[in-house]
Amino acid sequence: xxxxxxxxxxxxxxxxxxxxxxxxxxxxxxxxxxxxxxxxxxxxxxxxxxxxxxxxxxxxxxxxxxxxxxxxxxxxxxxxxxxxxxxxxxxxxxxxxxxxxxxxxxxxxxxxxxxxxxxxxxxxxxxxxxxxxxxxxxxxxxxxxxxxxxxxxxxxxxxxxxxxxxxxxxxxxxxxxxxxxxxxxxxxxxxxxxxxxxxxxxxxxxxxxxxxxxxxxxxxxxxxxxxxxxxxxxxxxxxxxxxxxxxxxxxxxxxxxxxxxxxxxxxxxxxxxxxxxxxxxxxxxxxxxxxxxxxxxxxxxxxxxxxxxxxxxxx
Ligand code: MEV
Numbered sequence: 001x002x003x004x005x006x007x008x009x010x011x012x013x014x015x016x017x018x019x020x021x022x023x024x025x026x027x028x029x030x031x032x033x034x035x036x037x038x039x040x041x042x043x044x045x046x047x048x049x050x051x052x053x054x055x056x057x058x059x060x061x062x063x064x065x066x067x068x069x070x071x072x073x074x075x076x077x078x079x080x081x082x083x084x085x086x087x088x089x090x091x092x093x094x095x096x097x098x099x100x101x102x103x104x105x106x107x108x109x110x111x112x113x114x115x116x117x118x119x120x121x122x123x124x125x126x127x128x129x130x131x132x133x134x135x136x137x138x139x140x141x142x143x144x145x146x147x148x149x150x151x152x153x154x155x156x157x158x159x160x161x162x163x164x165x166x167x168x169x170x171x172x173x174x175x176x177x178x179x180x181x182x183x184x185x186x187x188x189x190x191x192x193x194x195x196x197x198x199x200x201x202x203x204x205x206x207x208x209x210x211x212x213x214x215x216x217x218x219x220x221x222x223x224x225x226x227x228x229x230x231x232x233x234x235x236x237x238x239x240x241x242x243x244x245x246x247x248x249x250x251x252x253x254x255x256x257x258x259x260x261x262x263x264x265x266x267x268x269x270x271x272x273x274x275x276x277x278x279x280x281x282x283x284x285x286x287x288x289x290x291x292x293x294x295x296x297x298x299x300x301x302x303x304x305x306x307x308x309x310x311x312x313x314x315x
Contacts, residue, residue, distance in 0.1 A: 007045045008122025012113035014038035014105035015154030016182060016283060016310075017274050019242055020220040021104075022198050022251060024148040024165060028217025031172060031224065032150055033160040035182070037308050038099040040110045042118035047092045052077065056095040063088070072143035076112040079138050080119045083131065091122065100306065102188045104275015109151035112139035132156050144276075145192050146199070162224060172224065176313040178232040179292035181263065181284040182274070185255040186305030191276025194251045201249065212245050219245075230313070236269025236285045243272035251277035259302055260284075266298030267291055 013036045020030025047053060052063040056073075059066050066074055073095075081088055093115060099107040116135050120127040136152035144151075148165045162172040202209040219238045226234035243260055246252050252260075256273045263271035263284035271284035284299070286292040292309045299307055 006122070006124075007043060008118045008120070009044075010042040010114040010117025010119070010121060012040045012110040012117070012155045013158075014040075014099040014107065014110055015151060016105070016180065016281075017150065018180075018283065019223045019238065019272075020163075020216065021150075021273075021275055021277070022195070022246065022249060023213045023216035023220070024150050024163065025146060025195060025198070026202075026213050027165055028213060029220045029224075030148070030150055030163045031160070031220060031227070032154045032163060033174065033312075034154055034158055035105060035308075035310070037182075037310065038097075038105060040095060040097040040099055040107070040114040042111075042114035043094045044091050044118045044122035045094075046090060050089040052088055052090075053092040054095075055092060057097065057101075063093075072108050072139040073111055073115060075142045076115045076135060076139040077119065079135050080116050083135065084119065084123050084125055086123055093118065100184055100281070102191070102280065103184055104189050104191070104273065104277065104280035106151040106155045106275070108143040109136055109140055110155040112136045113152070113156045129156070143192065144195060146195055172227070174227060174312045176227050176230055176232055176235065177287065178235075178269075178312050179286045179289060180310045180312055181268070181286060181292050181295045181299065182281055182308040182310060183259055183263075183284070183296075183299040183304035184281050184306040185253070185259060185279055186303070187253065187255050187279030189276045189280030190278045194276045194278045198249050198251065209249070212248055216242055216245050232269055232285055232287050239270030239272045239283070239285060240264070243270075246273055246277060253278050255279060255303070256282055259299055259304055262298045262302035263295050266295045268295050 016035045018031045024030035140147040159171045162170045260271040268284035
């Protein structure tokens, strides 16, 4: 029998969708990158009691009494234990995170990834990428309703992807000398509701909304070419066009619109929401560090609660 005197650890990073959110649910491509500036750490350790104890920002106590809000995490734990053929007892799971929750950075998928990794590490079992992805997607179905699988792919992986639902992962080299300025509106996004609302809009206006989704997909394809040609000006223009479509799809918010305008006024080549929208984070693009800092200052001035500057491409 395996002696469980050690501790299991698991880590996951946040993610940024550069282009293609929402349309990716309908089979259009998306470009996304892991965002290691924010991460989740999970730790599993043995306890004497015959319960599973949880310790995270939202809740401390027995798993059996965890709030509804944590159903995706509970699913990740239960499904992992089923695969591991281990009983639901005898350990404590502690989670610490710098991924802002419900801000479009993939926090729900990242929590699942870190937890699954920590459980497999604790029970000293190898974890195949395919198993990690499958378990994370099961948890994501609870969190998001109808996930494209992009968040699970990004938070469990380490390279940027040109992602198409149900297709093998295609790594993309971000051959672009540019900076991303990422800013948090401080407002909780509502990915599940936003995804459901786009589905309802598509059902009521199939032609008009269907066209917008295809246009978003085309913008992603053009963005891929802009990246390959190291043309941030073109990419910025596509980001602005994508943002306008996301507004039309009702997934932006007044706070995002305000910050997008502030970024563009401060000289961004383009700016758009990232992730599910209705709050959460946005990304803006600049070619130099000083331009990025100027945009960052404008975003803070306009109300962004947290900002990051991320250098893409050549370091
Ligand atoms: C959420 O991070 C991205 C969405 O496209 C939903 C999904 O892909 O599952 C809005």
